[in-house]
Amino acid sequence: MSTPQSLTDYFEKNALKRDKWKKRNRFYQKMLQKQFSFIIPEGSTVLELGCSTGDLLNAVKPSYGLGVDFSENAINIAKEKYPGLDFQVADVLTFEADKAFDYIILSDMLTSVWDIQQLFHVVRKYVTPTTKIIISSYNYLWEPILKFGEFLRLKAKQPLQNWLSVQDIHNLLALEDFEIIKKEKKLLFPKYIPIINFIFNKFLANLPLVNSLDLVNFITARPISKAEKKKEYSTTIVVPSRNEKGNVENAILQTPEFGSHQEFIFIEGGSQDGTYEEMLRVQKAYPDKDIKVMKQTGKGKGNAVRDAFDASTCDILMILDADLTTPPEDMHKFYEALAQNKGEFINGCRLVYPMEDEAMRFLNLLGNKFFGWFFSFLLGQRMKDTLCGTKVLFKSDYEIIKANRSYFGNFDPFGDFDLLFGAAKLNMKITEVLVRYRNRAYGSTQISRFKHGWLLIKMSLFAARKIKFK
Numbered sequence: 508m509s510t511p512q513s514l515t516d517y518f519e520k521n522a523l524k525r526d527k528w529k530k531r532n533r534f535y536q537k538m539l540q541k542q543f544s545f546i547i548p549e550g551s552t553v554l555e556l557g558c559s560t561g562d563l564l565n566a567v568k569p570s571y572g573l574g575v576d577f578s579e580n581a582i583n584i585a586k587e588k589y590p591g592l593d594f595q596v597a598d599v600l601t602f603e604a605d606k607a608f609d610y611i612i613l614s615d616m617l618t619s620v621w622d623i624q625q626l627f628h629v630v631r632k633y634v635t636p637t638t639k640i641i642i643s644s645y646n647y648l649w650e651p652i653l654k655f656g657e658f659l660r661l662k663a664k665q666p667l668q669n670w671l672s673v674q675d676i677h678n679l680l681a682l683e684d685f686e687i688i689k690k691e692k693k694l695l696f697p698k699y700i701p702i703i704n705f706i707f708n709k710f711l712a713n714l715p716l717v718n719s720l721d722l723v724n725f726i727t728a729r730p731i732s733k734a735e736k737k738k739e740y741s742t743t744i745v746v747p748s749r750n751e752k753g754n755v756e757n758a759i760l761q762t763p764e765f766g767s768h769q770e771f772i773f774i775e776g777g778s779q780d781g782t783y784e785e786m787l788r789v790q791k792a793y794p795d796k797d798i799k800v801m802k803q804t805g806k807g808k809g810n811a812v813r814d815a816f817d818a819s820t821c822d823i824l825m826i827l828d829a830d831l832t833t834p835p836e837d838m839h840k841f842y843e844a845l846a847q848n849k850g851e852f853i854n855g856c857r858l859v860y861p862m863e864d865e866a867m868r869f870l871n872l873l874g875n876k877f878f879g880w881f882f883s884f885l886l887g888q889r890m891k892d893t894l895c896g897t898k899v900l901f902k903s904d905y906e907i908i909k910a911n912r913s914y915f916g917n918f919d920p921f922g923d924f925d926l927l928f929g930a931a932k933l934n935m936k937i938t939e940v941l942v943r944y945r946n947r948a949y950g951s952t953q954i955s956r957f958k959h960g961w962l963l964i965k966m967s968l969f970a971a972r973k974i975k976f977k
Contacts, residue, residue: 525559525581534699538708539614539643540566542693542725545977546641546934548911551609556599556630557616561585564592564612575602600625604633614643617676618669627683634730636848639934640685642726646692647672649722673724685728688936689887692721713975715884727887727934732848740846741768741821743902744838747803747811750778751829752785758827759793761835765842766823771796772815776803808896809922816905824905826922828896833857837942841899850938851904852930855895857944881967885975886931891939894963898926900935907933915973924966928974 529536540563547553547567555564558574559581565572565588572592576582577599585594595602600622611630620626630640645653647670671679677687695712696703711717742765746758755773762769773786783802790798801818803811816824823845827835833855844853858876882893908929915932919925930937 525584529560529562532697535694535697536562538694538697539563539723542691542723543567543612543614543641543643546725546727547610547612548907548933552606553610553612554604554608555612555614556602556626557613557619558582558585558594561589561592561594563614565589567610567612573604573608575599600629602629607633607635607638609638611638611640613640615645617642617644617671620669623669623671624679624682627679627685631683631685631730636730636732637851638730639688640680640726640728641934642676642724642728644671644676644724644726646720646722646724648720673726676724676726680728684731686731686936688727688729688934689931690727691725691887692718692723693725694722695720697722709976729934729936738846739767740823740842740901741770742766742823742825742842743770743772743815743819743821744825744827745772745774745812745815745819746827746829747774747776747808747815748778748782748786748829749776750780750782752778752780752782754829754831755782755785756789756792757831758829758835759789759796759798761831762827763836763839765839766846768821769797770819770821771798772801772818773798774801774803774811774815776806776811807920807922809920809925812922812926813909816902819902822902823899824902825899826897832944833895833897833942837940838897840940840942841897844938844940845899845901851900851935852926852937853899854890854892854927854937854939855897855942856892856939857895857942858892878963878967882927885967885970886927886937888931888937890927890937893927894923895942896923897942898923900926900930904930904933904935915970919966921963924963924970928970931974 543563544567547569549568550570551567552571553564553567553569553573555572555574558564558576559578561574561584564574569592574582574585574592574594575597576585576594577597579596582594582596585592599616599620611634613626617623634640650670673690680687693712694708695717696707712721744762746755748755758773759771773789775783775786783800786800790800799818801814803814812826823842825838825841827833827838841853841855844850858879878893879891882890908926911933912925912929915925915928927937
């Protein structure tokens with residue numbers, strides 16, 4: 508099914524007026540460009556369907572960008588404005604791409620598409636398992652206000668209006684084998700007035716409950732992989748250790764075999780109980796295992812993890828805390844979740860199953876529950892346990908996180924938030940695997956509830972400024 512000629516004629520007739528309307532609503536257009544530029548990493552390959560005169564595609568700074576619109580006049584304007592990008596006249600309902608893209612933009616076009624499910628069906632033909640679809644759509648609660656804006660000639664009149672809730676979009680995506688990764692809401696007041704903008708758009712628009720009144724929904728989706736022959740991956744299991752001598756050998760003995768190859772990297776930092784010497788002993792005692800032993804170059808678990816990840820030679824990266832309170836026997840669950848594409852960043856969750864009596868103190872438990880709620884709010888994805896040390900991802904994805912680390916900077920001595928924030932910033936699907944949290948068999952906790960708790964709060968507020976209240 509293609510777009511009706513009457514709709515095509517309307518947009519073609521009004522193509523020369525599009526930039527005039529954009530200038531009249533430049534604050535809204537700048538907000539779109541800022542949000543899409545935040546979501547899409549600079550240098551990605553990007554396809555925009557319904558690109559109009561090309562301003563948004565240019566704003567995200569793609570390494571290769573292709574814009575598609577059925578208005579020949581709009582495409583001619585886009586080509587003249589942005590000669591470094593490619594533009595093509597085509598109906599988005601029948602368009603066939605000859606390559607796949609990192610990101611596909613559907614901005615403010617679902618309201619005007621004749622058959623939305625057909626659009627998602629066509630898009631499904633030219634995505635890879637890692638392609639992300641970024642959708643912006645109006646909040647249906649704003650329908651009467653926007654209609655009134657059209658009447659007052661404050662907004663361009665639309666010949667066709669589909670008013671969809673986020674659940675409507677979710678259902679349409681699911682019918683064509685896409686799943687939503689995260690949802691964000693922006694813009695409570697769509698005109699720029701300095702103080703009003705700060706209060707309403709910078710602050711109130713980002714608060715829970717209040718944000719249900721925001722004008723624009725931003726939805727990030729990814730294709731759900733079809734069933735295919737299972738592929739085996741090589742895996743690096745990183746065990747950062749400080750004063751964990753009694754747990755080193757058990758990390759080897761209790762971890763089941765999975766994947767095409769296992770590489771253990773024990774990395775030590777400042778131990779006083781002979782942990783490093785124990786690592787060397789275990790390395791010699793198990794010559795059939797691929798065991799590497801390192802000393803970290805700096806301080807903190809975050810530094811140890813980054814050093815070990817850089818030294819890894821395998822497809823998948825895993826963190827196994829040396830206290831073994833997350834059972835090594837469960838590591839295969841993390842591997843299976845990633846290998847079967849149940850998520851792109853697999854995080855452990857210790858807060859569902861009953862815990863052993865001394866596994867987590869009450870204040871620590873309350874802190875974990877608070878950070879779980881707060882991070883779900885910040886990242887736009889549900890998370891229950893942000894502080895579980897076991898995290899798993901492909902090394903290729905870690906390299907992208909590493910390349911984009913400058914956005915947050917080297918702020919996290921623990922390493923957990925660095926990975927979580929990086930994964931969320933790059934629109935990776937975060938999936939939690941449930942584990943039973945058990946008591947230490949050796950040593951004592953190295954976490955100070957109040958000192959480290961205050962540090963976690965400061966890092967969370969930093970993240971809120973960089974992600975939500977930017």
